Amino acid sequence: xxxxxxxxxxxxxxxxxxxxxxxxxxxxxxxxxxxxxxxxxxxxxxxxxxxxxxxxxxxxxxxxxxxxxxxxxxxxxxxxxxxxxxxxxxxxxxxxxxxxxxxxxxxxxxxxxxxxxxxxxxxxxxxxxxxxxxxxxxxxxxxxxxxxxxxxxxxxxxxxxxxxxxxxxxxxxxxxxxxxxxxxxxxxxxxxxxxxxxxxxxxxxxxxxxxxxxxxxxxxxxxxxxxxxxxxxxxxxxxxxxxxxxxxxxxxxxxxxxxxxxxxxxxxxxxxxxxxxxxxxxxxxxxxxxxxxxxxxxxxxxxxxxxxxxxxxxxxxxxxxxxxxxxxxxxxxxxxxxxxxxxxxxxxxxxxxxxxxxxxxxxxxxxxxxxxxxx
Amino acid sequence: xxxxxxxxxxxxxxxxxxxxxxxxxxxxxxxxxxxxxxxxxxxxxxxxxxxxxxxxxxxxxxxxxxxxxxxxxxxxxxxxxxxxxxxxxxxxxxxxxxxxxxxxxxxxxxxxxxxxxxxxxxxxxxxxxxxxxxxxxxxxxxxxxxxxxxxxxxxxxxxxxxxxxxxxxxxxxxxxxxxxxxxxxxxxxxxxxxxxxxxxxxxxxxxxxxxxxxxxxxxxxxxxxxxxxxxxxxxxxxxxxxxxxxxxxxxxxx
Numbered sequence: 023x024x025x026x027x028x029x030x031x032x033x034x035x036x037x038x039x040x041x042x043x044x045x046x047x048x049x050x051x052x053x054x055x056x057x058x059x060x061x062x063x064x065x066x067x068x069x070x071x072x073x074x075x076x077x078x079x080x081x082x083x084x085x086x087x088x089x090x091x092x093x094x095x096x097x098x099x100x101x102x103x104x105x106x107x108x109x110x111x112x113x114x115x116x117x118x119x120x121x122x123x124x125x126x127x128x129x130x131x132x133x134x135x136x137x138x139x140x141x142x143x144x145x146x147x148x149x150x151x152x153x154x155x156x157x158x159x160x161x162x163x164x165x166x167x168x169x170x171x172x173x174x175x176x177x178x179x180x181x182x183x184x185x186x187x188x189x190x191x192x193x194x195x196x197x198x199x200x201x202x203x204x205x206x207x208x209x210x211x212x213x214x215x216x217x218x219x220x221x222x223x224x225x226x227x228x229x230x231x232x233x234x235x236x237x238x239x240x241x242x243x244x245x246x247x248x249x250x251x252x253x254x255x256x257x258x259x260x261x262x263x264x265x266x267x268x269x270x271x272x273x274x275x276x277x278x279x280x281x282x283x284x285x286x287x288x289x290x291x292x293x294x295x296x297x298x299x300x301x302x303x304x305x306x307x308x309x310x311x312x313x314x315x316x317x318x319x320x321x322x323x324x325x326x327x328x329x330x331x332x333x334x335x336x337x338x339x340x341x342x343x344x345x346x347x348x349x350x351x352x353x354x355x356x357x358x359x360x361x362x363x364x365x366x367x368x369x370x371x372x373x374x375x376x377x378x379x380x381x382x383x384x385x386x387x388x389x390x391x392x393x394x395x396x397x
Numbered sequence: 398x399x400x401x402x403x404x405x406x407x408x409x410x411x412x413x414x415x416x417x418x419x420x421x422x423x424x425x426x427x428x429x430x431x432x433x434x435x436x437x438x439x440x441x442x443x444x445x446x447x448x449x450x451x452x453x454x455x456x457x458x459x460x461x462x463x464x465x466x467x468x469x470x471x472x473x474x475x476x477x478x479x480x481x482x483x484x485x486x487x488x489x490x491x492x493x494x495x496x497x498x499x500x501x502x503x504x505x506x507x508x509x510x511x512x513x514x515x516x517x518x519x520x521x522x523x524x525x526x527x528x529x530x531x532x533x534x535x536x537x538x539x540x541x542x543x544x545x546x547x548x549x550x551x552x553x554x555x556x557x558x559x560x561x562x563x564x565x566x567x568x569x570x571x572x573x574x575x576x577x578x579x580x581x582x583x584x585x586x587x588x589x590x591x592x593x594x595x596x597x598x599x600x601x602x603x604x605x606x607x608x609x610x611x612x613x614x615x616x617x618x619x620x621x622x623x624x625x626x627x628x629x630x631x632x633x634x635x636x637x638x639x640x641x642x643x644x645x646x647x648x649x650x651x
Contacts, residue, residue: 051480053472077479082505086472089465093444093476096463097484101476119466241442241461241477242484246407248456250464260456260464 023048026074029211036174036200037062039207040130043178044102045070046213049128051077051099053090055109058142059198060132063104084109088116088129095125096249098240100182104130106198108139110149111156117191118157121275122251124227124236126185126218128178130194132201135356135381144381145198147305150360153193154334160272162279164286165193165334168200169308172207177331183216184286188278189235195333197356199306199383227271228256234278283335290329293319297326299396300348302341302365302373304330307354307384314389323397330361338368345369350396352376354384402428405438407459413452417604417612419571419597423518424453426574427489430581441485444474446494449525450518450597453489468498471506474513482512485585492519492533492594496554500532503592507561510589516581517554517592520599528602539606554594555646564589566647570596570619573643580645587649596623596641 026045034042041063044052052071054064064080071078077094081087084105091101105113110131120127131153135146153165164184168174174196181192221237226247229236236256239245248258253268261267279286293315294300303311308329318325328344330337341364345351351369353362354376362375376392378384405428414421431438439461443454447467455462461484465473470488478486488495495503495517506513522540523529529542533554537546559566565587569577577595584591598604598615609615619641626644629637 051476053476079475079479081472081475082501085469086475086502086505089469089472090476090479093463093465093473093478094480095476097442097477097481099476099480101480115466116469241463242440242481244439245461246439246459247461248464249462250455251466252464 023213023215025209025211025213027209029209031206031208033204033206034171035062035202035204036168036171036196037132037202038066039171039175040104040178040194040196041066041070043175044128044182045074045076046175047100047179047182048215049076049100049102049182051091051094051101052103053079053081053087053094054103055081055084055087055105057106057109059134059201060104060106060130062201063130063132084112085116088113088127091127092116092120092123092125095127096241100126100186102128102130104132106132106134107136107149110152114156117163118159118161119251120191121157121161121163123249124189124238124275125191126189126238127191128181128185128194129191130178130196133195133197135379141381143198145306145356145383146379146381147197147307147356147360149195150333150357153195160276162276163191163193163334164188164279164332165195167195167304167330167333169305169329170200171203171205173331174200175207179213183214186218187216187235188282188286189238190279195305197305225256227254227258233282234274279335286332286335287337287340288331289337289340290331292327294326294328296324298324298349299352299393300326300328300344301352301354301389301393302328302330302344302361303354304333304361307356310384310386311354311389313386314393317386317390318393318397323393325393325397333361336364341365341368342370345371350374352389352392352396354378354389354392356384402432405431405459407456410457414449415601417598417600417615418449419520419599420450420453420518422571422574423595423597424457426571426578427453427516427581430578430585433578434582434585436485436585440483441487442474442477444470444477444486444488446470446490446499448491448494448523449520450489450491451494453518454487468494469502470495471499471502471513471515475506475511478511478513487514487516487585489516490518491524492517492521493523493531496552497532503558504561507558507563507590507592510562510564512588513590514584514587515590515592517594518597519554519594520597521603522599524599524602528606538603555592558592559647562590563592563647565591565649567592567645568594568596568643570623570641570643571598572616572619572623583649591649
């Protein structure tokens with residue numbers, strides 16, 4: 023499909039790029055609640071939807087926002103909300119409902135420093151594990167993490183396509199630094215759109231297909247839908263006392279993401295061929311990491327970079343492979359070590375955390391200093 | 398006539414309601430209203446929350462149904478209605494769901510005057526979880542969490558929703574079936590936010606703790622307590638003591 027904005031270069035903030043990415047991805051419904059540092063997304067969508075024909079509503083809180091996008095998704099919309107830490111916490115129960123009812127929705131989390139109210143205008147990467155496990159019981163979602171304004175735009179489009187493809191909430195885990203960063207980005211002529219799979223009369227909550235993703239009808243299509251987040255069979259009929267139905271449903275919700283993870287996972291790497299020390303990084307911190315690696319490469323040091331563009335599902339096999347070739351892995355994070363523990367699970371070599379939780383971006387010099395100790 | 402309404406029910410289901418529950422009566426009245434309006438039930442979306450009353454449409458109605466999180470029927474319904482205004486959206490849920498945990502969504506939806514029909518089923522307490530106090534429990538009434546009597550006043554829900562800006566507001570008891578059918582029809586036809594509080598007997602949880610243990614006791618209680626608004630207008634405050642005023646409080650024309 024054609025992009026909505028004319029092809030060319032634009033000077034946007036990360037938040038603005040996310041709003042434009044949603045519009046390009048044909049987001050038809052947005053519900054949100056103002057919160058720093060995500061408010062610019064809500065504001066821009068409210069203005070731009072008037073031009074593009076989307077439905078915008080500012081709800082009374084974040085709980086209402088996520089519930090309303092689930093309702094809109096079942097009415098046929100590609101639907102999104104945007105928030106930050108405290109609001110992301112309020113949305114967790116809704117996310118659980120969307121996971122259980124297999125509702126495609128996109129949630130933008132512009133991470134700020136916490137816990138609690140923390141520092142509203144400062145960046146952090148503290149919501150990595152909350153994105154994975156934030157609501158009760160087992161869950162699998164998809165979480166993407168951009169490092170630039172360009173990627174904030176591109177990954178917002180990816181988020182809609184993945185949500186529709188796998189019928190799952192997709193979280194764009196960006197941070198205040200990317201959200202408020204302004205830089206040049208390009209809009210291409212075309213945008214790739216994955217449309218929801220339709221199969222009239224088919225079971226909406228079960229499939230024999232290998233990918234484990236059932237087709238999705240919408241309200242008003244005469245399918246007499248039963249949508250419930252109680253344990254249900256392939257046709258949505260509530261079966262809360264049947265252990266086999268619960269086991270089958272929960273296993274499929276898990277495996278439809280995990281079994282397809284090689285198709286879902288996206289990453290970026292450089293200077294990896296002979297790297298003895300690898301920096302595994304993501305989000306804004308990856309920009310400082312790249313600067314540090316290029317500086318040390320200039321000095322002939324064998325350092326490389328592996329950047330997670332998909333945080334969840336986690337690239338376990340890729341990390342295992344890196345761990346078998348590198349001597350050490352450095353993971354710089356704006357949290358107390360959320361991704362490094364995942365790396366430790368899969369890498370056979372040492373994985374070392376560089377943690378900074380003062381609400382400031384990690385400076386390249388800090389990573390240079392760490393790397394000098396390791397090489 | 399009763400058999401005619403079977404076309405609106407999902408085949409093969411058995412009732413989940415206790416003996417003496419008013420929710421089955423209300424289920425029938427809602428379907429009668431839809432039948433009389435000659436609306437195609439396939440053009441409707443029924444949204445329900447958590448609690449006994451949430452089971453009235455889901456799984457019983459043979460139409461699109463969305464069973465939501467506790468307290469969040471109205472936001473879910475708002476999303477569906479805003480994106481596809483052709484859907485005739487009806488919310489059916491309990492007092493605890495819509496007015497306790499979901500009270501903020503209720504007044505905001507009334508303020509926005511979104512074209513939704515809300516049928517709030519008031520059984521005076523939390524039924525499904527075992528009979529705990531709700532924001533609708535009468536002062537002094539006994540529940541599992543007010544064993545010495547409820548110390549707080551209940552909400553007057555029609556007043557609350559009317560003040561928040563709803564277009565149509567009414568209160569009826571399931572013991573007033575004909576008036577209730579006509580009210581449901583009016584609510585569905587109203588463009589804008591429409592709200593009916595329906596009083597429904599719960600002998601299992603409310604009755605047995607408040608000297609109204611049998612289904613007939615609770616029905617009689619409601620018949621004695623409820624008087625029509627027009628009748629109430631001629632009565633003194635003393636005569637109105639303990640009465641529940643029913644009728645239309647906002648008639649859809651404002």
